[in-house]
Amino acid sequence: MKKMIFLLNMIIAFFLYPILKYRFKGRNIWLTGGSAGELYVDNGKAMFEYLNEKKDIETYWVINKNSSARKQVNGKMLDRGSIKSYLYFMNSKAVLFSHSISADIVPYLFAVPLINRFHYKTVKVFLNHGTVALKKRQPMNPKLEKMVERLITSYDINTADAEYEKNIKHEGWKIDNSKIFIIGSPRYDTLDNKSEGNKIFFMPTWRPWVKNDKASIEETDYFQNITGLIKNKELQDFLKENNIVMNIYIHQLLHEHLGSFSSGISGENIVLLPKEADIQNEITAGSMLITDYSSMAFDFYYLNKPVLFFQFDREKYEKLLGSYISLEKDLFGEAVFTIEDCVAKIKEMYSDNFQISDKYRQLRSRYFKYTDKNNRERLYKIIKEEVVRNR
Numbered sequence: 001m002k003k004m005i006f007l008l009n010m011i012i013a014f015f016l017y018p019i020l021k022y023r024f025k026g027r028n029i030w031l032t033g034g035s036a037g038e039l040y041v042d043n044g045k046a047m048f049e050y051l052n053e054k055k056d057i058e059t060y061w062v063i064n065k066n067s068s069a070r071k072q073v074n075g076k077m078l079d080r081g082s083i084k085s086y087l088y089f090m091n092s093k094a095v096l097f098s099h100s101i102s103a104d105i106v107p108y109l110f111a112v113p114l115i116n117r118f119h120y121k122t123v124k125v126f127l128n129h130g131t132v133a134l135k136k137r138q139p140m141n142p143k144l145e146k147m148v149e150r151l152i153t154s155y156d157i158n159t160a161d162a163e164y165e166k167n168i169k170h171e172g173w174k175i176d177n178s179k180i181f182i183i184g185s186p187r188y189d190t191l192d193n194k195s196e197g198n199k200i201f202f203m204p205t206w207r208p209w210v211k212n213d214k215a216s217i218e219e220t221d222y223f224q225n226i227t228g229l230i231k232n233k234e235l236q237d238f239l240k241e242n243n244i245v246m247n248i249y250i251h252q253l254l255h256e257h258l259g260s261f262s263s264g265i266s267g268e269n270i271v272l273l274p275k276e277a278d279i280q281n282e283i284t285a286g287s288m289l290i291t292d293y294s295s296m297a298f299d300f301y302y303l304n305k306p307v308l309f310f311q312f313d314r315e316k317y318e319k320l321l322g323s324y325i326s327l328e329k330d331l332f333g334e335a336v337f338t339i340e341d342c343v344a345k346i347k348e349m350y351s352d353n354f355q356i357s358d359k360y361r362q363l364r365s366r367y368f369k370y371t372d373k374n375n376r377e378r379l380y381k382i383i384k385e386e387v388v389r390n391r
Contacts, residue, residue, distance in 0.1 A: 006081040013086035024091035033062035034098035037080035040069040043127035046187040050376040098129040126155040130295025136322040184375035194284040201286035205294040206251040225312040239269035287354040307333030
């Protein structure tokens with residue numbers, strides 16, 4: 001039903017375009033979005049708030065009409081999939097997105113003949129929602145792989161943190177080198193180390209093979225290892241004795257099962273965060289990160305904070321999904337594979353005052369070309385140049 005509404009709104013906007021074009025004459029409209037219109041986070045948020053300060057740009061955040069994140073947006077918004085949002089896209093100079101232009105900005109437009117000419121009319125900037133390294137790209141629907149490849153390679157500007165990530169996008173994603181710019185992730189500009197010394201952030205990522213229904217999830221090693229860790233008595237006692245809070249963010253695609261993950265947890269030392277939680281607060285305030293393969297590891301690493309990789313299913317993960325970097329040789333933090341070892345390593349890192357080791361500190365230049373907090377400025381200049389060329 002929603003798809004039909006989007007398509008109808010798109011067609012209406014298409015016929016309104018020549019009639020209302022005069023209203024958009026001389027306007028420099030840039031659209032930004034992410035997370036399929038559901039959340040206001042990461043690189044999209046960082047760029048949107050930066051662009052809001054530019055007087056020469058009319059910028060809008062594209063968001064779902066019923067999203068609980070609307071109250072967080074500090075600026076003008078467009079309802080994702082509405083007639084107005086399609087019309088503004090057709091008259092835009094640039095669009096920025098973190099997942100895909102179809103998911104975040106204009107649903108299905110790329111796939112509709114004739115109307116998809118507007119896809120090639122504007123400057124398309126793929127921000128990515130995280131650094132590409134630990135998870136190989138995999139389409140949600142394998143049948144659409146060729147279309148997804150055409151979509152990704154059609155983007156005009158792709159960002160990268162360093163040469164290694166540029167190589168991944170060129171060799172792994174088949175993106176032309178001329179479209180990949182090493183400028184650094186926009187959200188890194190907004191990160192500051194405000195560690196409070198008593199906060200641990202645990203953020204496991206999603207698995208494509210984890211079925212999104214309660215019966216299936218509770219039987220998976222994914223669910224059992226995550227809940228096994230946060231319900232571990234030794235860990236709970238340690239957190240309580242040392243007045244440490246562990247905040248946990250379950251992947252947004254599994255948030256409808258938050259009750260299953262939190263069942264049986266009591267006390268104030270372990271907190272499962274809501275879907276709309278401000279993850280940046282967790283990055284800046286957290287003293288360390290526990291994850292498996294989440295790109296959030298790079299945010300902590302950027303701030304010189306320790307990362308513990310709890311990879312209880314590494315063999316299965318490498319077989320079914322895979323990583324662009326070696327999980328054996330290229331990680332910038334310790335890796336553990338059992339709940340017991342994870343608890344022991346957490347206690348050890350606490351004893352070391354949550355300090356990142358020198359061997360990992362020395363690897364940072366490989367993963368970050370820039371740490372000067374000018375990533376957004378670099379990207380802004382590149383987009384402006386592309387907009388001028390695109391006239």
